[in-house]
Amino acid sequence: MSKIVVITSGKGGVGKTTTSANIATGIALLGHKTIAIDFDVGLRNLDLVMGCERRVVYDLINVIKGEAKLQQAIIRDKRVENLYMLPASQTRDKDALDPEGVGRVLEQLKEMGFDYIICDSPAGIERGAQMAMYFADEAIVVTNPEVSSVRDSDRVLGLLNAKTSRAEAGGEPIKTHLLLTRYSPAEVERGEMLSVGDVLELLGIPFLGVIPESKAVIQASNKGAPVILDEMTDVSQAYIDVVYRFLGQERPHRFIEIEKRGFLKRIFG
Amino acid sequence: MGLLDYFKRKAPSAAIAKDRLSIIVARERGTSRNTPDYLPQLQQELLQVIAKYELIDLDQVSVNVDRNGGCEVLELNIVLGENGKPKSDAPKLTVAPAASS
Numbered sequence: 193m194s195k196i197v198v199i200t201s202g203k204g205g206v207g208k209t210t211t212s213a214n215i216a217t218g219i220a221l222l223g224h225k226t227i228a229i230d231f232d233v234g235l236r237n238l239d240l241v242m243g244c245e246r247r248v249v250y251d252l253i254n255v256i257k258g259e260a261k262l263q264q265a266i267i268r269d270k271r272v273e274n275l276y277m278l279p280a281s282q283t284r285d286k287d288a289l290d291p292e293g294v295g296r297v298l299e300q301l302k303e304m305g306f307d308y309i310i311c312d313s314p315a316g317i318e319r320g321a322q323m324a325m326y327f328a329d330e331a332i333v334v335t336n337p338e339v340s341s342v343r344d345s346d347r348v349l350g351l352l353n354a355k356t357s358r359a360e361a362g363g364e365p366i367k368t369h370l371l372l373t374r375y376s377p378a379e380v381e382r383g384e385m386l387s388v389g390d391v392l393e394l395l396g397i398p399f400l401g402v403i404p405e406s407k408a409v410i411q412a413s414n415k416g417a418p419v420i421l422d423e424m425t426d427v428s429q430a431y432i433d434v435v436y437r438f439l440g441q442e443r444p445h446r447f448i449e450i451e452k453r454g455f456l457k458r459i460f461g
Numbered sequence: 462m463g464l465l466d467y468f469k470r471k472a473p474s475a476a477i478a479k480d481r482l483s484i485i486v487a488r489e490r491g492t493s494r495n496t497p498d499y500l501p502q503l504q505q506e507l508l509q510v511i512a513k514y515e516l517i518d519l520d521q522v523s524v525n526v527d528r529n530g531g532c533e534v535l536e537l538n539i540v541l542g543e544n545g546k547p548k549s550d551a552p553k554l555t556v557a558p559a560a561s562s
Contacts, residue, residue: 339478346486383473390479394486 194302196309198328200352202344204315206336207373210409211431212312213241214420215332218435220275221420224307227266227276229297231324232314233289236280243416244269244277253281256293262300271421276306286314289323298327317351327357330367332400332438336374337386342394345370349397369400371434376405377450388448401434403427404447500524507537515541 199212209232216228230238233253239245244267250260255278262278269275278297281288301309313324325331331352335345352366353359359366372391379385392399406427412419420431426447433443504524511517521540526533 339482342482343485343489346489350490380475383475386475386478386482390475394479394482 194306194309195330196298196311196328197330197332198311198313198325199332199334200313200321200325200348201334201341202315202317202321202348203336203341206334206341207403207409208315208334209237209241209312210413210419211332211334211371211373211403212238212310213418214431215435215438216277216308216310217242217269217272217275217418218420218431219308219310219439220269220272222435222439223274225274225276225305226308226310227278227301227306228310228312229278229324230280230312231289231320232312233280233284233286233320234282235314236282238277238312239267239279240416241413242269242277242418243271244279245416248279251279251281251284252297253284253288255297256288256290262297262304271417286318286320289319291323291326294323295327317347321348322351322355325352325356325366328352328366329358330369332369332371333395333397334371334373335391335395337372337376337380337388337391339386342386342391345395349395368397369438370395370397371400371403373403374405375402375447377448381450400437401430401443401445402447403430403434500526507539511539517541 197215199208199215201208209230212228212230216226220226228238228242229252230236231252232238236251239248247267250265252265254260255262255265265278267277267279269277298309311324311328314320325348333345333348333352335341349368352368356366358364370392372388375388376385380387388399388402404426406419406425408419408422408425408427412422412427419425419427420435422428423432430447433446436443504522507524508517508522511522517539523536523538525536525538527536
């Protein structure tokens with residue numbers, strides 16, 4: 193059974209694309225046939241983060257418009273088996289995304305045997321974002337511990353419960369998960385950042401985990417290799433945990449508490 | 462955290478953030494998730510009907526839904542024009558029939 197998962201947030205720059213690339217990579221590493229689709233028409237970036245930008249020939253809009261076959265547009269990852277991606281168009285308009293077209297592409301991907309279809313939503317709550325979430329079975333809401341991001345996430349949760357195929361059919365609602373990214377336990381301890389508890393209390397959805405703030409994310413995107421592949425980093429470990437949890441395994445939460453430092457280091461900073 | 466930081470405790474801004482968010486999130490859930498979305502159209506149509514008979518200002522009609530416990534109140538607030546005089550040159554307005562959905 194295929195599962196369609198939207199990675200969404202409302203606010204821009206919180207880590208949707210990073211999360212899409214890493215979760216798709218992680219799920220594929222565990223042996224599931226996975227595709228990540230970039231819905232950010234006009235501002236595609238998932239290809240860069242996944243390091244396949246030079247192999248883009250056709251895109252999602254070409255497929256929807258019948259200008260290319262789906263198989264021609266799909267890019268197979270060179271590092272990870274079972275991992276594929278479908279780029280967004282860089283030149284076309286968001287209005288080229290229509291529910292029928294998107295639905296057709298997703299249906300075809302299911303027939304091709306993809307276990308997980310990861311939809312990387314653009315920022316905002318306009319057409320692109322709505323199309324990315326419309327057919328989703330599950331949603332990962334990416335949130336930063338910061339006021340505007342939390343507010344936007346709450347808004348997006350409202351849309352997930354109202355403007356999606358599942359909501360309109362009145363069946364089982366989309367399963368939502370909260371992923372708190374760019375988390376800094378040190379700042380939380382100083383009372384300068386909303387804590388996991390704060391955000392969970394405000395948004396009230398199941399918790400998938402935290403991704404610590406880290407330079408490794410930018411370094412990974414510089415190289416075009418999802419950071420999850422760099423297993424020596426905290427962020428990689430955090431994403432690996434998140435992937436296991438998303439697939440239903442229990443994993444203790446890490447990176448929420450501040451790292452204990454020695455006495456001397458605490459005194460001299 | 463250096464030695465000095467132990468002694469100067471700043472007001473924790475995260476607590477302020479949480480308070481502000483609890484209020485705004487609760488309010489937006491109340492309006493954007495539960496308010497019927499026909500309100501703007503209702504307001505527009507009411508305005509058209511009233512404009513046939515009275516001189517009114519566009520901003521003088523407000524439609525709100527209030528919720529008190531289990532009870533919902535549709536509140537309609539219309540401020541009539543000066544002296545409440547009927548409009549003499551009432552334009553011909555066509556009021557769209559109420560949507561059946």
